[in-house]
Every structure is written in structure tokens, then in C-alpha cells.
Amino acid sequence: MDEAWFHVMSQSTKDICLFRQSEECYMCEFLEWARIEAKGNVSLVVKTVYPVKMYFESNGQRWCHTTYSFKEYGQYRLNISDSGCDSIEVLESPFSALYPILGAFFVLFLFVLLWNLVKFAVNYKGMANTQERVAPSLDLQSDLGSPSLADDSKVMKSERMPAVQHQKTRIVSLDTFRGISIAVMIFVNYGGGGYELFKHCAWNGLNVADLVYPWFMWIMGVSLVISLQSQLKSSLQRKHLFLNVLLRSMKLLAVGVSLYSNNTDLFSLRVMGVLQRIGILYLIVGTIETMLIQPQGSVRIGKWPVVQDVLDSWLQWLIVIILTTVHTTLTFLMPVPNCPKGYLGPGGLHYSLTQGYKYANCTGGAAGYIDRLILGEKHMIIYRELHDVYHTSQPYDDCGLLGTLSSVLTVYLGVQAGRVMLYYHSTFPRVARWTIWATVTGFAAGILCKFSKEEGWIPINKKVWSLSFVLAMASMSFFMQSVLYLVIDDRHWWSGTPFHYAGMNPLLLYVGHQMTKSMLPWNWKPFLYSHTELLTMNLWGTALWLITAYILFCKNIFLTV
Structure with missing residues (x-):
């Protein structure tokens, strides 16, 4: 799989060496x-x-x-002489690796069509009642299940914002996301059909x-702020809220560490991980x-009601900006032994x-150095894709400590999206603000990376x-x-099936698929x-x-912590 044959036919009168490098390996x-x-x-x-x-x-x-871009199972030939070489010739046509993906999309289309036909045939009212089942809102109060939120069609107009008192309904679009x-x-952790994509x-x-992973963090922020607001309205004291947090x-930290404890040797146990970072x-x-x-x-309406949601959280934003500044300062100014400052490679x-091999032991720059210094190399991992492309030998952890600081901004941008829901209760103000945030953050990311993969000041990594x-x-979030939100909650063009069921029980699915992925x-x-076989198997496991x-x-069963 992912291999081809390359035949080199030499007409040269002297011995020749063939050198190569993957195009993915930048300046190697x-x-x-x-x-x-x-x-x-x-x-x-x-x-x-x-x-x-x-x-x-x-x-x-x-x-x-x-x-040259070789294709899977192809046979290729190159004739070379002292004066030059011919173009690479295709001896046997390769197999298009995209065919299984196209087939999977076709099967998915048939499944969706069949699902809707079955829904139409059965008692529609009964199905609708099933979809309206409400999960325990207090238990699913953060990233592991969206909270409840009333849907008020009125925009803020009075000087003092009234608390919403309507019956709680789920934000199906957030569950679906x-x-x-x-x-x-789950699909990519199972192997993603073996595709590099x-x-x-x-x-x-x-x-x-x-x-x-960043989608999940962002969604956690959305749910977190709505849940906290709901609990404050229930007269729960802040000290009790903090103890719950x-x-x-x-609990999330404990579950995360347990998932990586297949090797029970405490001297080589991976400390950081997906759930560990989420817990922090x-x-x-x-x-x-x-x-x-x-x-x-x-909350009172001030002189700038259009950005009231941002103004009322200026202190929170100040703290988040400070943490992001600390992350950026350490990344670019922290001295790393035998490595240049600001190295991100x-x-x-x-x-x-x-420049020779001066960066060979600088994997991750300051981020890698801090983790190796505090966590220890034995508690980190070596990524196969990183080793295969760059021949990196140093351990590294993409869930490490320095990256956790910048992840705070990921979550808090989700908090801001949730605050939009709390402050503005009709579709247009919500979607307009989310679209503005999407444009601003996307354009800022493009400027930092110079809209380039490798040449930017801060590449997307x-x-x-x-x-x-x-x-x-x-x-993107x-x-x-x-x-x-437009398709599901506003226009009701899609119920979110089958994903919104998974969105109400993600912790169980995440832990379950990690524990059974080889079973x-x-x-x-x-x-x-x-x-074809791997894609079928991985899609089957996800389904x-x-x-x-x-x-x-x-059965009204939801796993929470």
C-alpha cells in the first residue's frame, strides 16, 4: 500500500549515485x-x-x-545516460487511491437516502418525540455534552437584560458539531483508511x-459559558461552581492518564494527552x-450594545491575552541550549x-525543550510521521505544556461564541457575529503564516x-x-442525525473507542x-x-464526569 516500482536503466559509462528527498521535508x-x-x-x-x-x-x-509524484501500484521507468535523462515513463498504470473514497461517499449517500425514506414511512410523530428527548442538562455541562438554552426570538432592547425563563431546549447544532x-x-484514530489526508x-x-481536537476545545468553551450562566441563574454560589469545575x-485528568496506562511502568507513562489537556x-x-x-x-446595556458581549468580558479577555502573550514570548525569546531563539521547526x-544539522536536536523549539525539561523524555513520544519525513529522533508531545497556554485562546474563542448566544437571541445577530469572528480570526491567521505553509512568521502547526x-x-469553528445553526436550529433542513446523538455522549465514545480499537x-x-479494506474497516468501526x-x-444513558 502507498508504494510503486521505479526502474532506473543506466546507459552511463560510469557509476552513478541516485539521491532523493520527500517534497514534504522542507529544506532537507x-x-x-x-x-x-x-x-x-x-x-x-x-x-x-x-x-x-x-x-x-x-x-x-x-x-x-x-x-515526480508516483502513484500507488504504478510501474515507472527512467533511462539515464552521461548527457542527460528521459522523462519518467509509466510502464503500468497506477491504481487511483481515490476510488475507495468515492465509493464510500456513494454508500453514504444511499444510507442517508434510505434513512429518510424509513423516517417517512414510519410514524413521523413518534420519531419526532424520540428526537426531542432531553439529556440531563446539569450532567452534560461542558465539553462532553451541550447544555440547554432557551430560544428567545427577541433581541435585547431594554436597558436591563431580563433573564430567559422559557422552557429549556437543546442546541442541536452544537450537539451535531x-x-x-x-x-x-474516531475515524482518524482508527487509521482513516490509511490515507495521508x-x-x-x-x-x-x-x-x-x-x-x-481544536474543534472539540472550541465547543467546550461554547458549552462552558452557557452552563455557568444557567447555574448562576439557579442561585448556585460561585464557590460551588469553582468546586464543580x-x-x-x-476527573478528566484521571481518565486521560488511565487511557495511556497500557504500559504500567510509571517511569515511562505518558503524562500529557488529549483528555489531560482538556482537563487543564x-x-x-x-x-x-x-x-x-x-x-x-x-447585565446592563451600555453605549455600545453591538459589542456588549465583548465589553462585559473585558477582564476575562485581558487574562486570556496575557496568557497568549506569555506563550508567544516564551516561544520566540526563551533560550534553548544549542538551538536558535524562536525556532519552530x-x-x-x-x-x-x-544550514547543516544545527537544528537536528531542536524539535519543537521552546515547546519541546520545556516538556523534555519538566516532563522528561521518557514520558513523551516519538511521532512516526515526524520520524519518517524529517528523521527526527527526539521525543515530542503535541499535548505539551507550552501549547496548553495557547490552547486557552482556542477555548476562550468558543466561550465568546457561547456568549453571543446568551446576549443575542435571534438568528441574524448570532450568525452575523459568528461570521465576523470567523473572518477576523481567519484573516489574522493568514497574516501570521503569510498565507503560506512554510514561509510565514508563525506557520500553522x-x-x-x-x-x-x-x-x-x-x-473554521x-x-x-x-x-x-442555520441549517439545523433555524431552517430545520436537517435534524443533525446521526451525529447529534454522538454529540450528547462524546466521553463514552472517546473512551470506548480508545479501549476497543484493536478488538x-x-x-x-x-x-x-x-x-479499500482499511477504509471499509475504519468506516465500519466509526459507524x-x-x-x-x-x-x-x-435508553437515556449518558456518561459524564
């Missing part, structure tokens, strides 16, 4: 691939994941510099797998909001083409959780929520190791969890 030195004797031939297996740059060398002379995030997370980027850039954070962020942002949030009934072969990455993901019936040992979420919803 070329590595020797093969030695070809005079008038000799060689057959090579080449990875098809990224385009390959190559050239030939003999006696210090280089020629035939080329970049959360459900989409957990479904995609569904894996994490080696370093800079974005793939599908890089999107879902603290207890919930500790929940504590930080939850504490900020618990102490400073204004009860909705006490992967180490290994990075920049070895022009999930592994170091760069500021441009935070803003880009927030922009604002946009996604706007679209889903039947979710996974099995592949027979052929083809994209089983979506079905599980629906069954648990019908």
Missing part, C-alpha cells in the same frame, strides 16, 4: 537512495505518499534534477486529523469565567540543505499549537457553527492491507459507535 538534505553501476539497472520501491525530489550524481557532477468532531476523531501533518500544514478537571483547560477557563462572569440578569533534517493554528481553527467487531487484522450512541440515547 538529499539522501542517497541507490548506487547504479555503469550500464547497470536498478529497481526500487518508492513511497507514494508525497512527491519525490531526486537527482543523479557522479564524480561531483549532478544532473537530471526532477520532482460535537458529534461530527468525535466521529471524525486523514492523518496528522508531519509538521506544518493541515490535514483532516488536525482539525477535530475543579472536581470535573481532576477546563480548569483554567472555567476558573476565569466562574470568578468573573456577570449573571445575565444583572521539527528538528532532524529540517534546514539541513542550507498543530504540534506546537501555534498562534496561527489557534486562529485558523477558531475561524465559527464558520461551522454558523452553517450548522472485534470494530477492527480486525486486514487481509490485503489495501486502502458502530454512531449506532451505539443512538441506542444509548434511546
